Amino acid sequence: MNNGSSPYHRQPYDVEAGVSRVKDENEDDETSDDPFNIANTKNAPIERLRRWRQAALVLNASRRFRYTLDLKKQNDREDIRRRIRAHAQVIRAAILFREAGDRAPHVSGSPKSTTPTGGFEIGQEELASVTRDHDLPVLERHGGVIGLAGMLKTNPEKGINGDDADIMNRKNAFGSNTYPKKKGRSFWNFLWEAWQDLTLIILMVAAAASLALGIKTEGIKEGWYDGGSIAFAVLLVIVVTAISDYRQSLQFQNLNDEKRNIHLEIIRGGKRVEVSIFDIVVGDVIPLKIGDQVPADGVLVVGHSLSIDESSMTGEAKIVHKDHRKDPFLMSGCKVADGYGTMLVTGVGINTEWGLLMASISEDTGEETPLQVRLNGVATFIGIVGLAVALVVLVVLLTRYFTGHTRGPNRYIKGKTNVSDAVDGAIKIVTVAVTIVVVAVPEGLPLAVTLTLAYSMRKMMADKALVRRLSACETMGSATTICSDKTGTLTLNQMTIVEAYSGVKKLDSSDYSRSLSPTAHSLLVEGIAQNSTGSVFTSEGGEVEISGSPTEKAILSWGVKLGMKFDVARSEASILHVFPFNSEKKRGGLAVKLPNDEVHIHWKGAAEIVLASCTSYLDADGVVKPLDEDKVAYFKKAIGDMAEGSLRCVALAYRLFDINNVPKDEDQLEQWVLPEEDLVLLAIVGIKDPCRPGVKDAVQLCTNAGVKVRMVTGDNIQTAKAIALECGILDSDAAATEPNLIEGKVFRALSDSAREEIAEKISVMGRSSPNDKLLLVKALKRRGHVVAVTGDGTNDAPALHEADIGLAMGIAGTEVAKESSDIIILDDNFSSVVKVVRWGRSVYANIQKFIQFQLTVNVAALIINVVAAVTTGEVPLNAVQLLWVNLIMDTLGALALATEPPTDHLMHRSPVGRREPLITNIMWRNLLVQALYQVIVLLVLNFLGEKISFLELKTDQAANTLIFNAFVLCQIFNEFNARKPDEMNVFGGITKNRLFMAIVGVTLVLQIVIIEFLGKFTDTVKLNWKQWLISVAIGIISWPLAILGKLIPVPETPLSQFFTRRGRRHRRI
Secondary structure: OOHHHOOOOOOOEEOOOEEOOHHHHOOOHHHOOOOOOOOOOOOOOHHHHHHHHHHOOOOOHHHHOOOOOOHHHHHHHHHHHHHHHHHHHHHHHHHHHHHHOOOOOOOOOOOOOOOOOOOOOOOHHHHHHHHHOOOHHHHHHOOHHHHHHHHOOOEOOOEEOOOHHHHHHHHHHHOOOOOOOOOOOOHHHHHHHHHOOHHHHHHHHHHHHHHHHHHHHHOHHHHOHHHHHHHHHHHHHHHHHHHHHHHHHHHHHHHHHHHHOOEEEEEEOOEEEEEEHHHOOOOOEEEEEOOOEOOOEEEEEEEEEEEEEOHHHHOOOOEEEOOOOOOOEEOOOOEEEEEEEEEEEEEOHHHOHHHHHHHHOOOOOOOOOHHHHHHHHHHHHHHHHHHHHHHHHHHHHHHHHHOOOOOOOOOOOOOOOOHHHHHHHHHHHHHHHHHHHHHHOOOHHHHHHHHHHHHHHHHHHHOOEEEOOHHHHHHHHHOOEEEEOOOOOOEOOOOEEEEEEOOOOEOOOOOOHHHOOHHHHHHHHHHHHHOOOOEEEEOOOOOEEEEOOHHHHHHHHHHHHOOOOHHHHHHOOEEEEEEEEEOOOOEEEEEEEOOOOOEEEEEEEEHHHHHHOEEEEEOOOOOEEEOOHHHHHHHHHHHHHHHHOOEEEEEEEEEEEOHHHOOOOHHHHHHOOOOOOOEEEEEEEEEEOOEOOOHHHHHHHHHHOOOEEEEEOOOOHHHHHHHHHHHOOOOOHHHOOOOOEEEHHHHHOOOHHHHHHHHOOOOEEEOOOHHHHHHHHHHHHHOOOOEEEEEOOHHHHHHHHHOOEEEEEOOOOOHHHHHHOOEEEOOOOHHHHHHHHHHHHHHHHHHHHHHHHHHHHHHHHHHHHHHHHHHHOOOOOOHHHHHHHHHHHHHHHHHHHOOOOOOHHHHHOOOOOOOOOOOOHHHHHHHHHHHHHHHHHHHHHHHHHHHOHHHOOOOHHHHHHHHHHHHHHHHHHHHHHHHOOOOOOOOOOHHHOHHHHHHHHHHHHHHHHHHHHOHHHHOOOOOOHHHHHHHHHHHHOHHHHHHHHOOOOOOOOOHHHHHHHHHHHHHHO
16 A cells, blocks of 8 residues: 555554554454454454453452453344244234235224223224234224224324323323433442452452451450551452442433434424433324334324335344235334334334333443453463562562561561461461552553443533444544535535526526416426425414424425415325435435326436436426527526536426336336436525534544545535535645546446545546445455544445444434444534544543553552562561552552543544554553652662661651552652653643643652551551651652653554564574
8 A cells, every 4th residue: 555645544653643554454353362362352353352351360350340241141032032022023924924815804803901091092902002013903993094093082194292291191191211320330339349359259258367467466446457458458449349330330321321312303283393212102193204214103194105124123134024914013113224214103102012122132331342351361471470479579589588588576486486477477478469460450540441431422422422332432533534414414514495496597696486487386396395305384383393304494495485385286296106316326216196187297307317208398388398509508607617616506497197017016116217308497505504614624624633524415516526625635636636636436446446446536526326335445445544433324234333432413313324324423514523533532532541551550569569478588568558559550540530521632643553552662661761760769769768878767667658658659759750742741631621630739649648647457557757858858859850762762563573583584494
């Protein structure tokens, strides 16, 4: 791959992130020997996920794997699904059997006798069973949909009146559209899980033994301190851990509630209103369109080419056509695959199979992320080293103790030391060794990912982004390209018709209707009103409210300006058949029958495509004239001029059709292919959709960050070019040439290899189909890109699913698109997409900060204890002190560093490669400088402290106290250094992170309390003011030292690669 040809690729070397090796992005995870090497957990096979779990060194499995995918629960979930689906399959089999019979009149048993309540003529159980059992004869006996609507006191067209009393009455009679959720885990569950850590259990056993021996030898007044202090320290670690985990759990729970809360349009009082899915009641009339989720059980009121994907309930990958005669029943949870219509709600909540399914399956927030898996690998490696060190310390200390080579009054003297003292001494040694394991095995490291993701997800909600998949949050930080829609993402999605052509002339925008002939006016009003999925509601006060998609609203608004009376126009003709708008064909049409038995077929769609199907046009006098070459050229120029003015061009056309040629049989009518040739052009309109404010700056920010923004739109290529120039995706007209600017049909006609080559250069793709978008995503991924894709339509689902990060639009997006996505952009704004990139990079950066901080503590603590143990037979940091250090390092450190807000600095570097080393050369330099400084200073204090007069250390206990105090203060000051691993000013933006300042403040106050007041528990003595100043001075030196350290150059090749190459070379030899 030619990285040099594109400024948007990751640079070959990024001093902060390490080396980017594009070829690694394409390596198959399955063939990797490293179980922790999973670049993308999205759609990863179960066996692959099981491998890394088995390879991880874990002290507390229930806590470590809490936020990973529960592999056992996945199987249980599928079993429950199968059991409930079986019911739907039995219904389906019965219907097929009934249809295959002799179609003799079916005599059903008497309806279930349930007493109707709330003044309704049908009871809840009988009503629910009609839909649940797909009982068509019972439905017909009730008078069909119209009769059922009457029994439910609702209007099939206008819905219920929707006042509070009516809604409450319906909820009391038929239930609400909610299902019982399984209770979330309480704080006590998290407390119990925190207990499960093997090392903490060993420490508690050791504490109990030490407590018993202490009380036996020294009495209860003095003897309980050693064991009691360890027990208290362990309990403190457990409680703080449980509180942190519980808070994370609540955040995830709130986000899950937000994900389930779908908003949709329903009809109440003749008006379309938006409500939560939980507020739907029996009797509601709900419009359905392609991509929607069926929100409750119900029956079809009216449908046009309506097809439903019932696979979520039946398990069969089959699209089911719905109609009034054979199958009007709709099941909650299914998706609208094609067409549109309206439904009458007959069952909600637990009275639906979907409700039963949701109530039976507990919400599983588990899902590992690539970073989480890699950190488990890092934790495992560090843990193995820590275990080895702890074992060495244990052996050395036990050997020196029982051979009498230790200092202090409690040393072992053969033949003189009694058994209880010897056992007590051995227990203390074991306790120290186990505590070293607690410190050395960074259980909190993988969990820090969950912490920073939980924090980021909560903050991203405020930035209008709802994360559906945890892994997407961090993967977004590695994105190298964003394939964005135009409409609604780069533009405002506030459409208005600003230009119109009809009868070979441009209409007067001040009064469109005056410029039209009566014939053209009548046909346009008919086409606009009938060939629309939107609606126009006129209140009693005369106020007009228009609903529908932005394009539909723009055209309907234009119709209102033409004098269209929507309800009247709809009532003047009956719909025979509908061809819903198709993003492949870029048009939609329908056939209507007029009272005089005339049949009109209306088409609406992309201007140049509809124009190509026209053979004539309606002139200024309303007379049909043939479209000769001059007229075609005139209209093409009009389309081009409007497109260059960044207008979306839509054409409206119609044709007459002989009623005798319309299929009479309903089955044939459903299969009827509407004629789309020999059309009469009625009008071409130009729709203005302004660019979003700030979108140009957002695109520039992405460019600076090494992320290439590509526009993929179904609009005219000229419109796409104009918007791209306005947004800054194209620099100039000179750049607007192929392959920078390309049409979808040209791209799809290329071979796979040619598509890969061209994909790299594409900035704008116009007149693209959803499949073109999918082909582009695949080509870019093969080129090594980490691809983010925005989408809103049902047909965008494959591209959203294929992309590394699928971004669905929250306002314009269909439920199918949202379910296929990883993140939902709640305000449909491209600027929000850029904020997601910032947060993604922030997640990675925060984890790196925490790793640097934790490894510094690990390295320093292990070296100090090992050297001291080997040389003197004692360790300067005892079990209680190490547990306090572990609390600072693990839980409090993660809280402080993993919740740093993103900075602008993050957007001035190249994307982080997914296989780049977690610990970069800069991090190694920083942590080694700090660890080396801490080790040298503290070992000097350990061996020479009592000889340095101004320290005033008269006892070993005083020396150890100073070492402990200086060590903790070094970590507190080093937390500031960890905030900015690659910047000189480590205090930048510190006032914005109040949590960081609070944690540092609390840690400092607790350290003072421990030294000055809890000496009995921690085996420390009070320090005088001079010793405190010395401790602070030792800690504060880490700040200038960090600045000096950053002046040290680092090699370009990451250390991990250096050792890998050495290992490979050694194996060859």
